Amino acid sequence: MKMKKRLRVLLSPRNIFPVSMLAIVAVFAVFAEFIAPYPPLKTGVGPILSPPSEKHIMGTDQVGSDIFSQVVYGSRTALFVGLTSGLIGLAIALSLGLFAGYYGSKLDMLIMRTVDLFLSIPVFVFMIVLLVIFGSNITNIALILGLFSWPLMTRVVRSQSLSLSEKEFVAAARAIGERDIGIIFREILPNVWPAVIPLFMMTISGNIVAESGLSFLGLGDPNTASWGRTLAMASRAFYAGSWWGILFPGLVLTLTIISLNLISDYLVSLLTRTEK
């Protein structure tokens, strides 16, 4: 009953676009081997700078690689980096923020000043330095982005946790014998989601863009297809008339980000509904 209803709401006109967009990207990511017609980074699979055609539906770049295949494999990179880094950030934010807000005092002070520190430094420069030191591969990119994703989420989780811990239902839980850990995870956490989910989704989309940015700058994984890398190649061929190299990966990137933000709105409305 409930599942059917949820499915119907998920596929309502309002959600149909972002859901199907993300579904396509997800299918690309999971089944890249079966969908992509060519190995994405292999050169000379077609003529150089061929416009969209039957054999290359998104055209080719200046070394004769298939752009559609790069977009498909790039989805895998984008989702992997976005989700991994987002989840790392979320995990750190929850484990720090929930406790900082609930217990307060010196621990809280320490965590919040660290957050301020992280928010005040130019993170991108640090990421570049770390990538140069540890070497650029897709796992390192995901980890490093994750390690810089927690501060803002932590601040939000902490402020929620702080205000929720004063609520009477927390005192009520203590009165029936709930321990601190039970209160934090059973009473506070479920009420923190509505505030954190939009930020979590924003972090994912931000990190997808960041990965593309790094790849665009040539700091990405040299052995992995990425939307940013395709865009970088195409940007050099743009004056040779290659509009397709910019348009298709750019469009997929943009639509993916928009879809993520729309879905986050929907998730919040789902979590904060107070009537059916």
Place this chain on the structure above:
Amino acid sequence: MKEEYPLVEAKKLKKYFRETSLLGKVIKTTKAVDDVSFSIGRREKFCIVGESGSGKTTLARILAGLLDYDEGELFLDGERYKDLLEKDRKGFRRKVQIIFQDPYSSINPRKSVREFLERPLKLHGISFSRSDLLNILESVGLSPAEEIMNRMPWELSGGQRQRLFIARAISLNPELLIADEPVSMLDVTVRAQILSLMNRLYEDRGMSIVLISHDMLTVNVFCDRVAVMYLGKFVEIGKARDVYSSPIHPYSELLVKSTLKPDPGIRGKVDLPEKEELGSIPAVGCRFQPRCIYSVQRCALEEPILREVSQGRSVACHVKGVSRS
């Protein structure tokens, strides 16, 4: 059960809230509970009455083991609260339950009725069946229980929420139930229902009840014994009926005269025994003195202590509190 002890005994209980500056210097001290002693017997309905700011909610939270006290001692069945909470926390929680004022904030909005109700039973390892849960809901007048059990809190009215909360509190079979203004946030029509529900549960189960209230009328209807609290201190303790019908302390008198009379003939200004302006808490002397119309010179100089004026009746007042033998 150790019958030789009263269920609850408080001796010179104190709770001060201190506001400190960044450097840890105390700026302001609020004496929420200041040197309060009393005892509550088994199967007794004990009331604490006072206006907002009198410290009654703080006292309720201390009694419920949700707040530490600074000084003095508090015993449950002859054992110190602090020891009980340390050694047998779960046992203590089973014995003492509390109902809060605002049923809209005391129930987690993200838990269904069923989850809310199950939690204490699971927490204390009490086995239960679905029909047990339904019985609990029925016993507080929530029906159809079957349907209500699957609801979310926002699908319940204020009165239903308070019933649900009471249901959870009594599901652990407490010996002491503290009710912190359980009806003051509810519609007038619902108040009587909730109070009579509590009364019925009291009759059925025979636990002791501490009712916190600001309304003398409620106190008179519900309670056996009442303590009148003013700015952290008890100013009068006695049988609820006696205090309501013939209050001795000027503050008790003020509270009794403030109750609404079901007489539309009374209009305009009610004759309250109170000076016009409210004074601040005096550094010396009686706390109520700035508001008191009976005050004499001594009241400004010396703080009156609670003295027994007759059997089971104590008053802290220099003027009115003299023994009427």
